[in-house]
Amino acid sequence: MKSYRKELWFDIPTRRAMKNITPQVDECLVESGISEGLCLVNAMHITASVFINDDENGLHADYEQWLEKLAPHEPISAYRHNRTGEDNGDAHLKRQVMGREVVVAVTGGSLDFGPWEQIFYGEFDGRRRKRVLVKIIGE
Numbered sequence: 064m065k066s067y068r069k070e071l072w073f074d075i076p077t078r079r080a081m082k083n084i085t086p087q088v089d090e091c092l093v094e095s096g097i098s099e100g101l102c103l104v105n106a107m108h109i110t111a112s113v114f115i116n117d118d119e120n121g122l123h124a125d126y127e128q129w130l131e132k133l134a135p136h137e138p139i140s141a142y143r144h145n146r147t148g149e150d151n152g153d154a155h156l157k158r159q160v161m162g163r164e165v166v167v168a169v170t171g172g173s174l175d176f177g178p179w180e181q182i183f184y185g186e187f188d189g190r191r192r193k194r195v196l197v198k199i200i201g202e
Contacts, residue, residue, distance in 0.1 A: 067095035067199040070107070075189035078136070078154075079125045084113075084195065085181045088167075089174065091197045098172040100201015104182055105164030108193045110154035112161035112166035115176075130157045130187075154187035161185045169201055 069091050071084065088104055099136050101187025107111045116122065126156060134156035168175035174182075184195055 064202060065095065066114055067091065067097060067139070067197075069094070069197045070182075071195045072185055072192060073186070073196060074192045075110060078129065078187070078189050079157075080186045080189060081126065082092070082184045083118050083181050084184045085118075085174070085176050086198055087181040088182050089148075092172070092174060092199060093110060095199045097199050097201040100169045102167045102169050102174060103164060104167070105196050105198075106158070106184065106193070107196055110151055110158055110186075110188035111193050111195075112158045112187070113164050113195060114183050114185060115165050115167075115180050116160050116183065117179045118181045118183075126161075130160065130199065133160060133174070151188040155201040157187040158185070161187075167178060169199065 071087050073082065075082070088102065092102060102115050134153040136153045139150050144152035144155060167182070186193070
């Protein structure tokens with residue numbers, strides 16, 4: 064069995080964003096030479112997420128609105144975590160809801176998605192460099 068590992072780095076200039084990273088993961092799969100197996104993609108930071116969904120702007124706006132209702136950024140004083148001098152208590156909660164990682168089957172040298180599925184990096188406390196791990200195992 065082969066194993067492949069690569070870190071993808073992102074520097075999102077805004078506090079929050081959702082970025083389609085499917086092309087970068089596809090490149091990793093080609094580099095790996097693996098045609099049958101599993102591909103793990105996970106955020107390596109506790110205020111960022113990796114998730115699968117449709118690449119549709121209205122859906123992303125709905126996510127933003129929904130997440131802000133669930134865990135509004137302000138007032139910053141509403142979060143005990145922020146008493147440490149941080150201002151990202153909401154980002155930790157948003158990450159928990161959106162998830163840390165995804166696993167996608169690799170079949171015939173391709174990511175084995177359902178209709179419309181794409182992989183996204185969700186940033187909830189940006190403006191600094193963060194990474195995503197891609198780990199592919201198989202034959």
